[in-house]
Amino acid sequence: MTTxxxxxxxxxxxxTGSARAELLRLRKWxxxxxxxxxxxxxDLLFAYVFNYVAYRTGSGPFGGDGVxxxxxxxxxxxxxxxxxxxxxxxxFGGAIMLILGALATGSGYGWGTWKTTALQGPGRISTFGGxxxxxxxxxxxxxxxxxxxxxxxxxxxxxxEGQPITWPNAGEAAQALGAGALIFGMWxxxxxxxxxxxxxxALAVGLGLVWSMAVENLLRGVSGILPGLEYVTDVLPxxxxxxxxxxxxxxxxADGDGAxxxxxxxxxGPAAVLLAGYLVVFVLVATTVSARRDLT
Amino acid sequence: xxxxxxSLWDMTTTIxxxxxxxxxxxxxxxVDDVSLxxxxxxxxxxxxxxxxxxxTTLRMLLGLIRPSGGTATVLGHPPGAPAAVAxxxxxxxxxxxxxYLSGRDNLRVMARYRRLGDETVDTALTRVDLHDRGDDAxxxxxxxxKQRLGVACALLGDPELLILDEPTNGLDxxxxxxxxxxxxxxxxxxxxxxxSSHMLSEVEEICDRxxxxxxxxxxAESTVSDIRGASTLYVRAExxxxxxxxxxxxxxxxxxxxxxxxxxxxxxxxxxxxxVVRALVQAGADVYEVRTSERSLEEVFFEITAESIAGTxxxxxx
Numbered sequence: 109m110t111t112x113x114x115x116x117x118x119x120x121x122x123x124t125g126s127a128r129a130e131l132l133r134l135r136k137w138x139x140x141x142x143x144x145x146x147x148x149x150x151d152l153l154f155a156y157v158f159n160y161v162a163y164r165t166g167s168g169p170f171g172g173d174g175v176x177x178x179x180x181x182x183x184x185x186x187x188x189x190x191x192x193x194x195x196x197x198x199x200f201g202g203a204i205m206l207i208l209g210a211l212a213t214g215s216g217y218g219w220g221t222w223k224t225t226a227l228q229g230p231g232r233i234s235t236f237g238g239x240x241x242x243x244x245x246x247x248x249x250x251x252x253x254x255x256x257x258x259x260x261x262x263x264x265x266x267x268x269e270g271q272p273i274t275w276p277n278a279g280e281a282a283q284a285l286g287a288g289a290l291i292f293g294m295w296x297x298x299x300x301x302x303x304x305x306x307x308x309x310a311l312a313v314g315l316g317l318v319w320s321m322a323v324e325n326l327l328r329g330v331s332g333i334l335p336g337l338e339y340v341t342d343v344l345p346x347x348x349x350x351x352x353x354x355x356x357x358x359x360x361x362a363d364g365d366g367a368x369x370x371x372x373x374x375x376x377g378p379a380a381v382l383l384a385g386y387l388v389v390f391v392l393v394a395t396t397v398s399a400r401r402d403l404t
Numbered sequence: 405x406x407x408x409x410x411s412l413w414d415m416t417t418t419i420x421x422x423x424x425x426x427x428x429x430x431x432x433x434x435v436d437d438v439s440l441x442x443x444x445x446x447x448x449x450x451x452x453x454x455x456x457x458x459x460t461t462l463r464m465l466l467g468l469i470r471p472s473g474g475t476a477t478v479l480g481h482p483p484g485a486p487a488a489v490a491x492x493x494x495x496x497x498x499x500x501x502x503x504y505l506s507g508r509d510n511l512r513v514m515a516r517y518r519r520l521g522d523e524t525v526d527t528a529l530t531r532v533d534l535h536d537r538g539d540d541a542x543x544x545x546x547x548x549x550k551q552r553l554g555v556a557c558a559l560l561g562d563p564e565l566l567i568l569d570e571p572t573n574g575l576d577x578x579x580x581x582x583x584x585x586x587x588x589x590x591x592x593x594x595x596x597x598x599x600s601s602h603m604l605s606e607v608e609e610i611c612d613r614x615x616x617x618x619x620x621x622x623x624a625e626s627t628v629s630d631i632r633g634a635s636t637l638y639v640r641a642e643x644x645x646x647x648x649x650x651x652x653x654x655x656x657x658x659x660x661x662x663x664x665x666x667x668x669x670x671x672x673x674x675x676x677x678x679x680v681v682r683a684l685v686q687a688g689a690d691v692y693e694v695r696t697s698e699r700s701l702e703e704v705f706f707e708i709t710a711e712s713i714a715g716t717x718x719x720x721x722x
Contacts, residue, residue: 122486129514130513132512133502139504219503220498223468224514227489227494227496228560230519404463
């Protein structure tokens with residue numbers, strides 16, 4: 109029963125079996141590839157292509173008038189990748205990951221696939237855990253792919269500009285990868301959570317995007333006027349994500365040298381703990397609701 | 405209960421047992437005190453009109469929804485327990501699959517959930533005659549093909565019990581005949597099948613026992629022949645009032661009933677036909693037709709549902 113050719117594959121745990129099943133259907137889902145491709149394209153455009161054009165033409169980059177060309181070039185160097193690579197993650201990348209999570213869980217209610225998978229026997233918790241495990245694998249792959257793409261872009265630019273290639277510090281790289289995984293992981297879990305609560309991919313994506321792209325920013329804006337509100341806005345998911353990216357040196361938008369969503373409100377430690385906390389809460393609540401709910 | 409004990413339990417008693425199973429949605433009682441049993445190796449037909457509570461009952465048996473009251477046992481386990489669900493193949497209220505995946509990939513996903521190898525997928529596709537279209541996207545399937553894929557999914561891993569909710573829904577007549585043949589073949593292999601249907605002829609054709617549900621209540625549970633009752637005599641003679649009088653005289657006052665076409669049904673077996681004809685002739689009636697007739701399940705169904713609605717649920721064979 110335990111040989112490699114065993115057709116029952118009974119050596120697998122229910123959770124592993126479910127995760128393999130979910131990975132197969134996510135891997136073959138064009139929507140997943142479209143979202144990953146859009147994110148990588150956005151990352152490449154905003155972190156390298158536009159900055160490089162700005163550097164070559166001598167004009168200021170978007171939102172960054174007056175940035176000296178040398179600073180632009182330094183941001184595009186290989187050793188700057190750990191600092192730069194999370195810049196697009198708190199808001200735009202996070203929004204895409206939220207859509208991924210929301211579609212992955214919300215669609216199953218309309219298609220009736222949650223019902224079908226619940227009838228296969230691993231148990232509801234394992235079934236949903238498999239989905240979360242597969243999403244985690246997608247997030248980890250996207251974070252690594254983003255890092256590799258940024259390194260490649262930096263090396264191409266260094267080659268074209270005749271600059272020496274300075275490799276990023278391994279510790280910084282590991283920190284940046286961890287931060288990226290935490291930011292994307294939290295937003296993906298948030299999407300999965302909203303998808304389960306609304307049972308509708310459209311509603312989940314809509315509400316999730318309104319929250320992450322509009323409501324949080326509006327609240328942070330109002331918090332300057334309403335005393336006391338900043339205690340709330342300082343601990344919102346987007347604040348934590350933006351602060352972690354900011355703490356790595358991605359730069360605050362206010363500095364004129366960073367992407368929207370990157371903040372310097374919290375330090376790295378509290379931001380990371382807060383992100384992990386949100387991730388755990390989203391995962392636990394979504395799992396509990398999906399396991400206990402009547403599937404009609 | 406150990407696996408061996410559970411298995412022994414299954415073999416000696418029943419595959420599915422429910423005891424006063426009930427599901428309420430607010431004030432509405434969708435399933436009301438349903439107590440039924442499915443025995444090993446039989447095809448059990450769950451019969452009732454749309455909205456009678458068939459699907460809700462099946463959902464409770466599979467753990468998709470929680471009962472509001474009562475208990476159920478499936479293969480010796482509580483409903484929805486992984487050990488029970490793993491040995492049940494089910495299709496509930498239409499097939500739910502990933503539209504962007506092919507039929508084959510959809511089954512591969514479900515096989516992985518069941519921790520089975522991919523070769524079970526091909527076997528299942530072949531059994532429902534979808535092998536050639538297995539690589540087409542599910543979203544391009546016709547209603548009947550989707551339904552067949554749902555049944556193929558239920559067959560993955562040769563489960564001990566199949567629970568099929570309206571399995572012939574959306575199939576053309578040839579597809580329906582194939583599906584019924586498949587179900588009979590599965591039962592022949594020793595698999596137990598519980599199927600719901602609103603099609604009386606279908607249940608009549610393939611089921612060993614039936615449970616009739618109406619308005620959420622199980623109003624009869626027995627073999628098809630028991631529910632249908634013994635064969636009767638059908639007599640058409642003129643004048644009709646004389647024919648009825650003779651029928652009542654021979655069979656008893658409660659045994660004769662005038663049908664819509666002025667024929668008379670008498671609760672007597674075929675051996676009484678000569679006596680009835682003789683009596684009719686002696687009474688001066690012209691006899692046009694005499695034959696034995698079995699009530700169709702359809703007639704029985706309307707009779708007992710009408711009785712149930714009238715609040716006279718007693719006296720129906722159980």
